[in-house]
Amino acid sequence: MSFSSLLASSQNHLTPDTNNSLTYTLSELSSLPSTSAQFDVDGAYRLLSTGGFDAGKFEEGIAEMDVGERTAQTQNLETFLEARHSAFINLSLKRSQELSAAMASNLTKASRASSWSAEKKRLQTSLLGSRTYQPPPSSPSHTLVVPSTPGLHASTWSANQSFPPLTPSTSTLSQTTLGATPANKVLWGASRTLDSHAHLHYRHTILNETSTPPDTCPGYLDLLSILETVSPNDLATTSLTWLAEQQRSIFQTFVSQKVTSSSTPITSTDFQEYTTSHNITSWHKVWLALRSSLIPQALTTISTITPPSPVLLTRLKTGSGKIGYGTGDIYRTLIGKLLDFENIQGDSPGISNTEDYIFARLHRLTRGGTVRAKKEDLEGLKEEVLSWGVKYFGNVWSFGLPLFCAGGFEEGISAIKESDEKGNVRAVSLAIVAGRRGLVSREFYEEVVVMYCRSIEGGSPRIAMEYLGEVGRERRKEHVKKLILSTRAYAELAGVVGDDGERVGNEGESTPIDLLFGQGEVRDILRECGDALGREGGGGTDAAELYAMAGEYGRVIEVVNKELAVRVDSFKNGVEDPQRNYWKIAAYNFAEKHLNQGRTHVIERLEREDNLKAGSTFQLLMNLTAFFDKFMEGKFGESWTVLDSLGLLPRTAGEVSNCVDNFFSLDKVARDCMGRVVVAGMECLFNLHASLKQDKSQAAGLTQQGSAGGQSLAQQANIDHDKAMRDIRDRGRLIVTFAGLLHGSLGGEVAKLIARMEAYMM
Incomplete structure (x- = not known):
């Protein structure tokens, strides 16, 4: 049964109740036989609220609604609204994919009743009223009359009119689709079921950005409420819903002073009393009712103005006759154009x-037509608002409201981001809410998040990391690596390495990076950060720390090897280079803690990595460090003993080829320092040879001065100086031969230096 035929069939029941009429449509419906009208309440209400009186559209809407058919049998308006409210809860539950069974079980009959009580109170305190004159500015598509005095900008809904925030809705959207990710506690100022100012409060308490309470900018909160209300699947209709709700809420103070908690929802008497007290004409009253989606009041008023209401209501349908505009009341003309889906211009009466x-432009988009045509019309409205610009509205928040209603979310957020010093933090919240609701592209809102992270990473790397949870997984990895490398806040972002070699968070808590990635991904990210430092030539301590946090202990040892190798002989005027001392102590402590304590976590990791070469190089460089320590102290005998024990230099002619092979099998960092080792080794032999030669001369002098048959000190010590010096010269020749077979691998000057020292030992 179409809406028009439904009204026609109930003509006999349309006797106005002037005493306490709620709504004629509901009275008509309730008087029908119980089997004559089964339809979707939510669908009917939505069509009514947008002026959709077309019979075919109404019947099509019934078939498409997924709330479930409900009887239209109602005794009064409250019963009707309560049924619709219950249907809305059921729809929310049905669409909530993340609602747990435990949460669902809590929605008992009592909780539904409590929810209805809150909704009822909201309805009771929602009435309509007027606005200050403010037409849109001129644009190529139409001519508008711009007032000489400042008009009503959107932000003054709150600032100048004491406009209160929206009351909590019963929607479960904010609890289900937002999830429980780490960033939620700082993002969801939009969720009316949560703290409206959670984001700004978080920044105030955690970042200590200001000594005063956080800014609760009304325009910011209004835009958040738009994002929470509108749907990308039906932007025009849901934007109309939001605009109507703002219109109703302006008069909350007036109604709340009049009604009591026990009174019924807004009645026609309430409506009449308010409009009369404000000297509002009848057709103006109808316009305000339609503008506020107070359909029962609109229908009641129409019936009062025009007694044969079925005739007028039947004609409120597209394609079956037009409403006679005439030259009478401007609001009758406006209502006729609105309900006939005609184009309403800014200078329309x-x-x-x-x-x-x-509102009028969006309402026209709810008429029939192709999806493409509607999209083009909405795009045209957005471009029109953009052409007005921020300057016309006076501030970015007033500009953002009509722009958001026209679908210009990305443009509005971009304007807010560039507006002032607080624009960035507000824009990122708006972008994330819009992104999660599908109102902006993922690329756009991720870019806003990334730019915001860059702006705060210096002072708040942890919070920046939490925001990066909003970025897609692959891009997130790259930006997290950039954050780690740019801030070097390794402990704050990824924890520290414990005594057992395992990475741990502060007091056992999960670290920010662990909240975004799995354990394997975290290891990969930390390892790749260490690799990046190595490629940039800035490895060292940072790279070793990152590798250790990743559990890549083979790479840790490789870093230590590199740092030790380049500084193995770093002394200046006999004083050790501080960096050499640092790495020497670090290597010693690492070996004592993780390599010399049995089967540790580090040893297990090294075994899994199968990186024995790095371990052997580590031991070699530790010994070479000890060799140079003694060498720089002038302890040539002790230092030669250490070097000779390493098997790097040949002892006999038969070992020369083996030593050459061993040289080329060494890790590159060890080979690179072998030239200095060979020169220092030859210098040890040279000094030992000189010492023996001097000792022999002193011994000979003592013998000549002693009595007949006396012995020198060398003879008393049973030392054969000649043999010892021959042995030293032989080792020197073997070193020269060994170096020659390396074909310059030790460096061009090495061969000359050791050859010269060998010659001095002759």
Whole structure:
């Protein structure tokens, strides 16, 4: 049964109740036989609220609704609204994919009743009223009359009119689709079921950005409420819903002073009393009712104005006759155009503010037509608002409201981001809420998040890391690596390495990076950060720390090897280089803690990595460090003993080829320092040879001065100086031969230096 035929069939029941009429449509429906009208309440209400009186559209809407058919049998308006409210809860539950069974079980009959009580109170305190004159500015598509005095900008809904925030809705959207990710506690100022100012409060308490309470900018909160209300699947209709709700809420104070908690929802008497007290004409009253989606009041008023209401209501349908505009009341003309889906321009009589104009334009988009045509019309409205610009509205928040209603979310957020010093933090919240609701592209809102992270990473790397949870997984990895490398806040972002070699968070808590990635991904990220430092030539301590946090102990040892090798003989005027001392102590402590304590976690990791070469190089460089320590102290005998024990230099002619092979099998960092080792080794032999030669001369002098048959000190010590010096010269020749077979691998000057020292030992 179409809506028009439904009204026609109930003509006999349309006797106005002037005493306490709630709504004629509901009275008509309730008087029908119980089997004659089964339809979707939510679908009917939505069509009514947008002026959709077309019979075919109404019947099609019934078939498409997924809330479930409900009887239209109602005794009064409250019963009707409560049924619709319950249907809305069921729809929310049905669409909630993340609602746990435990949460669902808590929605008992009592909790539903409590929820209805809150909704009932909201309905009781929602009435309509007027706005200050504010038409849209001029644009190529139409001519508008711009007032000489400042008009009503959107932000003054709160600032100048004491406009309260929206009351909590019953929607479960904010609890289910937002999830429980680490960033939620700082992002969801939009969730009316949560703390409206959670994001700003978080920044105030955690970052200590200001000594005063956080800014609860009304325009910011209004835009958040738009994002929470509108749907990308039906932007025009849901934007209309939001605009209507703002219109109703302006008069909350007036109604709340009049009604009591026990009274019924807004009645026609309430409506009449308010409009009469404000000297509002009848057709103006109808316009305000339609503008506020107070359909029962609109229908009641129409019936009062025009007694044969079925005739008028039947004609409120597209394609079956037009409403006679005439030259009478401007609001009757405006209502006729609205319900006939005609184009309403900014200078049309009755359009008194920007919101009215946007409402009328959006309402026209709810008519029939192709998806493409509707999209083009909405795009045209967005471009029109953009052409007005921020300057016309006076501030970015007032500009953002009509722009958001027209679908210009990305453009509005971009304008907010560039507006002032606080624009960045507000823009990122808006972008994330819009992104999660599918109102902006993923690329856009991720870019806003990334730019915001860059702006705060210096002072708040942990919070920046949490925000990166909003970025897609692959891009997130790259930006997390950049964050780690740019801030070097390794402990704050990824924890520290414990005494057992395992990475741990502060007091056992999960670290920010662990909240974004799995254990394997975290290891990969930390390892790749260490690799990046190595490629940039800035490895060292940072790279070793990152590798250790990743559990890549083979790479840790490789870093230590590199740092030790380049500084193995770093002394200046006999004083050890501080960096050499640092790495020497670090290597010693690492070996004592993780390599000399049995089967540790580090040893297990090294075994899994199968990196024995790095381990052997580590031991070699530790010994070479000890060799140079003694060498620089002038302890040539002790230092030669250490070097000779390493098997790097040949002892006999038969070992020369083996030593050459061993040289080329060494790790590159060890080979690179072998030239200095060979020169220092030859210098040890040279000094030992000189010492023996001097000792022999002193011994000979003592013998000549002693009595007949006396012995020298060398003879008393049973030392054969000649043999010892021959042995030293032989080792020197073997070193020269060994170096020659390396074909310059030790460096061009090495061969000359050791050859010269060998010659001095002759």
